[in-house]
Amino acid sequence: MYIKKIFLIVVLLGAVGMGGFAWYVYNTAFSDNTAFNNKEAHVFIPTNATINDVVAELEPLLKDTESFYAIATQKKYTSNVKPGHFIITKGMTNNDIVNALRSKNIPIDIKFNNQERLENLAGHIAQQIEADSLSLLEAMRDPQFLETVGLNAETALSLYIPNTYEFYWNSSAETFCDRMKIEYERFWSESRLQKAKKLKLTKEQVMALAAIVQKETAKVDERPRVAGVYINRLKVGMLLQADPTVIYALKRESGDFDQLIKRVLYKDLELDSPYNTYKYAGVPPGPIAMPDISSIDAVLNPEQHDYYYFVADVTNFGYHKFAKSLSQHNANKVEYVRWVNSQGLNR
Structure with missing residues (x-):
């Protein structure tokens, strides 16, 4: 009888112990371990991160990092950390969190537009993906890569068509550039290529001309008309005489791209630069x-007209007054110059 009692006690204690252990396992793996109030939290795990790096990243988001570490070890995640962008939702358990970090790298949207140089673009992209600006700039400038696209150091910026693109956050600089090559080739459809050919322009010339149009007017509805002016000038062999190209040449000459130049002076027109379209014919x-x-499509689909000149319209800011003759343009220009002088814009 005594032995039976002992046996029964041992069985009961074992049951209690097993129950306690089961409760511990359940509580560790399958209970809410999130400590944030928002609906979800975004986690970015760098390439070559260790489990300690992951725990440090998660610490502000979890109630208990030790229980997370225990489950991560049990599920062998500690030796197989994956880089990327992951989303943890409120109420997730340690088991859910490990599963998300192990297999649910979520793409992000990358956006860019109106960057003036590759340096600016590299810095802008580096704020959105893991690759740093230096590695991005090196990849963008790589001569071998540019050769595969048919571009060079002067035309390299043409590759990047402003839009929103889906990428994995841990994409490398090379991955980014390779994807941009694909998008560039997709953008230049047969239809766009035929339009460029009809205008007797290369893809690179279209992009260079579109950049001028972009700088000349912020009004999208006016861009085909401005493009038409430059197409007309090219057809008759006129100089483009675009002020934005002179401003770019001045910045390039000085190396200071942060300077603000609101007014082009007559002396600036003498700057010896291939980007000075007052001095050199054709497209930069x-x-x-x-x-x-x-702007690109404005060049490919220019408005058909007989205008060869335009100047800012001071009665309808943002837009321009267009002229067919130099005499008409000079009359329009008098009004503009009078307004500029009244504003005291010396530079």
């Missing part, structure tokens, strides 16, 4: 900025 050797799609 490369884009002076990143044109958006509306």
